[in-house]
Amino acid sequence: MMVRRADDRRLRLVLARPTGWISGGELPARRAARRNTPPEAMEMRDGLPEQCQRGESLVLLLDGPDGEGVLVTGAVAGTVPQGSESPDLMDRAAVGASVFLREKLRTEKRQRLPDQLIVYFEELNEAESEDAVWRALATHALRIVGAHTALALVRDAARGLLRAPAGIGADPREYRPCILWDDRFLTPGLILSEDARRGGGAECVAPLFGDPSTALLAHVPVAADGALVLTERREERIFEPEDWDVLRALALQAEMALRRVRLIDSVRSLSLTDPLTGLGNRRHMEVVMAHAWSAARRGEPLVVMALDLDGFKEVNDTRGHEAGDQMLCAVAAALRAEARGSDVLVRHGGDEFLVILPGSTMEGAHALAERLRRRLDGAVGISAGIAMYGPEHETPECLIREADRRLYEAKARGRSPIA
Template identity: 60%
Template sequence: MRLRRGDDRTLGVLMATPTRWIADGTRAPAHDERGPRQAVRAAVEQMIEVPADVQDLVLLLESGPEEGVLLAASGTWRLPCEGEGDLLAQARARIAALRQERMRQLKRQRLPDQLIAYFEELNAAAAEDEVFRALAEHALRIVGAHTSLAFVREPARGMLRAPARPGAAPTEYRACLLWDPRFAEPGLMQALDARAGGPCAVAAPLFGDPATSQVAHVPVADEGVLVLTERREDRVFEPEDWDVMRALALQAEMALRRIRLIESVRSLSLTDSLTGLANRRHMDVVMEHAWASARRGEPLAVMVLDLDGFKAVNDAQGHQAGDRVLCQVADVLRSEARGSDVVVRYGGDEFLAILPGGNAAAAHSLAERVRMRLNGSVGVSAGVAEYRPEIASPDELVRDADRALYEVKRARGCR
């Protein structure tokens, strides 16, 4: 996730001497005794049209060989000087300080509202990628930088990767970066750090823009990294910037934990705790969609599978042995089912497979593959039902498969 700012210059400045305008050569007015701010503003507006975006009007007035006076809307300063060049250098330094302080003030004023907007977006996020996108977007807006990137860590591959864009194709390129231990702590990198043989050569892609001068990075727990890049040579990430970046990353961590907790609860509510297969509640959700497709003409089959003699296993070897058998059968069913099939622990020693787009032959084939994989370690019986227009409901389809199962068991003399 890479974001780029437009232009963050919010302080307009005009600077002049009594003999000429430094910026454009326009002649400046004589000094007016009415008061520094009002006099300067009035005099300047008589000679030129002051742009609307000029928030601080700054003039450099030479009052003698030893000193000058710098006038601005926010203050008046005397500057000692030894010559015009030195005076101008001091004036420019004062103006730079004025701009920097104005930027600090504006950031502080905007910070509460910006943080509220960020928290609201995090609270509304329903997926982890949404959290990382919000982090990158709001960090750029709140902290200020040239670009902002959020990377998700993939420990198994030893890399960092940008989250997918909403609606993007799975094959769409996403920015990536090799992991380096330096990213595990907040820090600042210079372009020299990312050169071949430097302390963090893997960060070279972050300096792909030759104008990028430095990179600030803050970890998001073990989940990822927030990166801000800057082009201005005089840019300084100040202590308050680092405090804000850490706070943004901490809030992102909390949002990620919330999403994972919700996913965990949802998974527990839809999954059988012993086998890890879908449970009856999950089955109802899947069946609702599969049934709607079947009513529109798509094939649909259901297979109910029951273990032969399972009660005897429990009685002779105990429930733990019975649980191991159930998990074994569940693993075989999971591996033999198609990706579109849903396998359910239906109850006790019964399993059910929903085959959207499948027919009775496909369901019987699945049952036979499971029987062969189990290789006699436990016997199984299966009943199959296929959707027909005269079947009134999903429950009736499952009952047809149940009836077929018990016909098979009765014919084989199984319990």
């Protein structure tokens, strides 16, 4: 998940010469007021304050006596010595202006931080998915710490990658930033643009420097699950110690939110999944059937197939329950291999399975049963009963009962039949 700063803050330096000397660091407005001269009477060079665009930070530099200049930035004022070796007051002022502006921004960030953290924590508490957590982390890191872009990257340990999670409703073909994993992402750090060039020691992050104006990036780990990355265009940008503290705090809260989401998903999965086979259980079937039934009432085809293992009781009695469990798991694995992605597989109880086939036909269900029988290759015998939705079925239970009835009719006709 990547978010981008809306605009860059710029610093404008304006040189002004007052109509009279300013003594003791006195501001021009006060001096002018005492002389009954309006501040507008000052001669301005290199642009006027009125010309500054909204959102810019204005720094006003005034020539002063005794080789000093008065630097005014916002509500802050100070003197900047010219020095005998460097008479250019503008160069000196640029350094002082940067210090003033940095302190001003630092103060503003400190004042906003408590409220921003509260908003961040509230969004994490409302997150219902891992992607929502990553999205909140990137968005609020950009707002709180500040940078050009913020990017949340999720670790794919199996492939050795860090990749941005897909956005909500995003096209699966949409490009998502992806880089190779590097152990440097296990600790906070800073990477310069030259480090990402060939031979720079950090070539793995080169895709993140695709924008040639990107000067550096800061990264913070989110446990071993991924990393938060901030990119910056301003070469003079300094990530202060308090910036790193805030980034680590944001990452820690994201880690806690990820654990919470995963715990909820685990509990939800346990409530909808058969622990032995990993297929859906009865509760899962009820949830899915409610949606499939609504579609069937609107005219979409719906087929249900009930499956039963032949000789399962004898296997349990003669070879033990462990052998019976192995048979059940073998059938579940064969079902997963042969069923379509839209088919819903359920362990209905004991040695009976149920397959819900939205949008399928009787022929499609028969073909699935035959493929399943071939895959099992005689290791396990199965019987099947198939029913298709029609106006005579008043409820989902009626359709399932018909599939069960056809299953028992098939079993009565002989070993491994389909009806």
